[in-house]
Amino acid sequence: MSEKDELGRWGEDHAAAFLARAGYTIVERNWRCQQGEIDIVANDGRDTVFVEVKTRSGLGFGHPLEAITSAKLSRLRRLARAWCEANAQDGVPARRRSIRIDAISVIRRAGAAPVVEHLQQVY
Template sequence: MARKDDLGRRGEDCAAEYLARAGYTVVGRNWRCGQGEIDLIVAKDGDLVFVEVKTRSGTGYGHPFEAITVAKLARLRRLAGAWCAQFEPRARHIRIDAIAVIARPGHAPVVEHLEGVS
């Protein structure tokens, strides 16, 4: 399990760096409540974005985006609502994005970003 956790952490680090280079500010990481966890919370141009990061070492078990199910999206919407209720952000728009990281051993990670998945 530690190997999977390390891969997930590496993917979240890659996603945070990717978003920072794209002009986003990281507001939070790994925010948890009784309903689950939000990987990244970022802001840009007055928008608040909740980001689900999926990382794989390859695509042998499918693309990372395939792991984001309808149930997972519903949970992310609930989590985003819980975060907003707790922190009362002043955002122009709020959305949920997904980032896939494919981190093949010996290769630079490949990052894909989908905006507004839910």
């Protein structure tokens, strides 16, 4: 696994733990379909939450959340729809719950605790 992939996995682990501590139920991680991947699917009360996680080892290339462009948000909306369709029961899409797209940034700095920032409903 490349160093970048390891950093991404590390960030996703911290993001999932952060959500769990905040009372979210993690439904799936790294859900994939032909259109792409959703980092984390979680339940927050009545909401199904699709979470994009961005991790950096510093701010030299900008804040992690700056990497979430309008094109990325459009793709995340398509992926959320695909997840709902794939998780349909008896032909009824899994949209009985409200859905939202959140973003989490994780910054890893040497010798310090990770900095986690959670933005709800980013679109």
